[in-house]
Amino acid sequence: MRMRWEAFLKEIQERGEYSSPEEAERTARVVLALLGAHLVGDVRAELADRLPETCALVLLNPLPAHEPLSPERFVRASAAWIEGATERTATWDVSALLSVIADLAGDDDLLDRILLQLPPGYDLLFGRPMPS
Template identity: 70%
Template sequence: MRNDAFLEAVRERGAYASRQEADRAARVVLALLGAHLVGEERNRLAARLPETYALILLNPLPAAEPLSAERFVRAAAAWIEGATEETALWDTGAVLSAVAEAVDADLMRRILLQLPPGYDLLFGRPGEA
């Protein structure tokens, strides 16, 4: 996926006024996601993203423990300047739903199997785990 297409998908889903806002959300959410995915699934996902975002996904700080979907959103809120849990939930959904559109159903299922319950909703794919 090209950088422009990915950022535009995030911008539209998040109803952001600018691409800079979409970029900020994408960087935070993908850094957090990368800390929770391992192996082939993380590599295959990175291959579907623009290079800038693939590198963020592939080079995260390792997570000390798996975060529930709720704690993932709280972590995003802590990393996004001026965010609340409500706005971070919006940001997370905008980015992860764009990610879900970039991958096939098999990879999406395998990603969800690596994550705690509840992430299917963040990706906009309820019941796919």
């Protein structure tokens, strides 16, 4: 079931402790564009089906990634695109959004399938550490 735009932004705003929905939206667009560049096929389509339509379009139409980014490089790339962000604040931003994505993935295996398409270490950014 697709999440409503207002509810999605509210979740991100709360988790990221942003002062406005606009800040949450800016973060969502950057992180979803980067995430979309790393996901393919049914996994990306299934996640898009759960996102508000505006966000689904960002996820489904990214610039293709030339190579998979490690979690650290993903955070650095986010910091470069989020106005005024540092690597430290970008880690917070990325985790705020990805934890909402993890909740949207629900109890089925979607999050596991997302993590399989990403380099090791993203489980921590999603707030779902995997047992070693």
